Amino acid sequence: MKLAIVTAYPPSKVSLTEYGYHLVKHFRLQKEVTEIILITDKTKGEKDLNFEEKGCKVTVKECWNFNDYTNVFKVNKVIASTKPDAVLFNLQFLKFGDKKIPAALGLMLPLLCKMKGIPTISLMHDIIEQVDLNTAGITSNKFFQKIYSGIGNLLTKLVLTSDVVAVTMGKYQTILENKYQSRNVALIPHGSFETPEEPDFTLPAGPKKILAFGKFGTYKKVEIMIDAIELIRRRTNQNLEIVIAGTDSPNTPGYLESVKKKYAHVDQLCFTGYVEEGDVPTIFEESAVVVFPYTSTTGSSGVLHQAGSYGKAVVLPELGDLSTLIKEEGYKGEFFNSNSVSSLADAIENILVHDSYREYLAKANYRAASAIPMSKVAKMYIEYFKVIQVAKSKGFTLDVPLVEKNIVF
Numbered sequence: 336m337k338l339a340i341v342t343a344y345p346p347s348k349v350s351l352t353e354y355g356y357h358l359v360k361h362f363r364l365q366k367e368v369t370e371i372i373l374i375t376d377k378t379k380g381e382k383d384l385n386f387e388e389k390g391c392k393v394t395v396k397e398c399w400n401f402n403d404y405t406n407v408f409k410v411n412k413v414i415a416s417t418k419p420d421a422v423l424f425n426l427q428f429l430k431f432g433d434k435k436i437p438a439a440l441g442l443m444l445p446l447l448c449k450m451k452g453i454p455t456i457s458l459m460h461d462i463i464e465q466v467d468l469n470t471a472g473i474t475s476n477k478f479f480q481k482i483y484s485g486i487g488n489l490l491t492k493l494v495l496t497s498d499v500v501a502v503t504m505g506k507y508q509t510i511l512e513n514k515y516q517s518r519n520v521a522l523i524p525h526g527s528f529e530t531p532e533e534p535d536f537t538l539p540a541g542p543k544k545i546l547a548f549g550k551f552g553t554y555k556k557v558e559i560m561i562d563a564i565e566l567i568r569r570r571t572n573q574n575l576e577i578v579i580a581g582t583d584s585p586n587t588p589g590y591l592e593s594v595k596k597k598y599a600h601v602d603q604l605c606f607t608g609y610v611e612e613g614d615v616p617t618i619f620e621e622s623a624v625v626v627f628p629y630t631s632t633t634g635s636s637g638v639l640h641q642a643g644s645y646g647k648a649v650v651l652p653e654l655g656d657l658s659t660l661i662k663e664e665g666y667k668g669e670f671f672n673s674n675s676v677s678s679l680a681d682a683i684e685n686i687l688v689h690d691s692y693r694e695y696l697a698k699a700n701y702r703a704a705s706a707i708p709m710s711k712v713a714k715m716y717i718e719y720f721k722v723i724q725v726a727k728s729k730g731f732t733l734d735v736p737l738v739e740k741n742i743v744f
Contacts, residue, residue, distance in 0.1 A: 356383065398412075424458065455498050527641070527704040528637070531645065551584060594606075615641070644704040
């Protein structure tokens with residue numbers, strides 16, 4: 336199978352780059368896949384293809400840019416010229432841009448592939464019904480929220496023209512099936528990027544590092560975390576270092592630089608900038624606690640799965656999707672009110688001053704992450720592609736709920 340994967344990819348600053356990297360990393364090891372066509376966004380640096388394991392050939396096609404109105408034509412042209420046997424889209428609603436037209440045009444691509452007769456799976460990391468447009472940094476205007484929601488519903492219908500739409504949370508599957516009467520929505524877990532050997536869960540010498548990881552500025556705001564650590568410092572003798580690992584969201588350029596200036600007086604505050612894939616393990620392994628300073632959630636959290644795979648305690652906001660994910664996949668953590676500095680400080684402090692509790696959370700999260708490795712997720716996608724190919728050859732419409740009862744992963 337020649338598999339095309341349409342995704343942002345390191346060193347891209349667009350969302351879902353980490354997930355794109357690990358999709359490629361694990362699909363190239365599947366015996367059914369003979370070549371991967373990586374259809375990705377243009378970047379100044381070279382794409383990171385330094386994999387340790389021997390796998391199939393990866394052909395890189397850089398052809399699209401964030402907020403480019405012509406993305407749909409450029410990606411469609413690459414698909415037409417490379418002639419893949421199947422296409423996997425790694426998507427969010429604002430994948431191709433935060434402007435309405437390029438974002439909408441990009442989400443037409445699954446329909447175009449379906450019209451070509453190419454087996455197509457679209458992985459949707461969020462759905463418009465579960466996005467708080469205000470706290471996610473999209474718009475606070477009630478009128479425009481209604482417009483965005485209406486457009487989002489239309490775009491969802493476009494994506495649902497895929498042979499299969501994959502979601503990572505059971506709640507999303509239920510919403511899409513009930514609201515849109517869809518029979519092609521599959522629940523495929525997010526999966527954990529890496530499953531290292533079980534750590535010993537002890538902390539390195541020196542200050543305890545409190546980590547926030549990701550792309551910041553829209554619904555990921557680090558000010559509340561910095562303020563919370565400063566509060567803990569005032570009321571305890573804990574030696575703490577704040578580590579902000581990552582870059583601005585493409586929607587909010589300059590955000591982290593403004594935070595640096597605002598908190599220039601704060602001691603032991605580290606901004607790492609972009610983190611290369613090879614440096615990710617060290618960033619997590621050296622941390623004591625991983626904090627999620629989110630004002631909203633827009634789907635499953637790759638950072639949560641990463642924190643779990645490295646055996647880390649986590650502090651999470653009391654927000655719908657994260658709470659659901661914790662229950663569904665067995666993660667454990669301390670929760671806080673996303674509008675309260677003192678609530679976040681209490682949650683972090685509860686873990687820092689009780690090392691046995693930190694270790695309990697860390698071990699629980701490692702077990703949860705180890706249960707569904709990315710290698711297993713890749714195999715699930717392969718099985719769905721096989722079923723789609725059979726359905727197309729036999730001329731029948733795929734019914735995912737029926738498939739889920741009979742398919743063995």
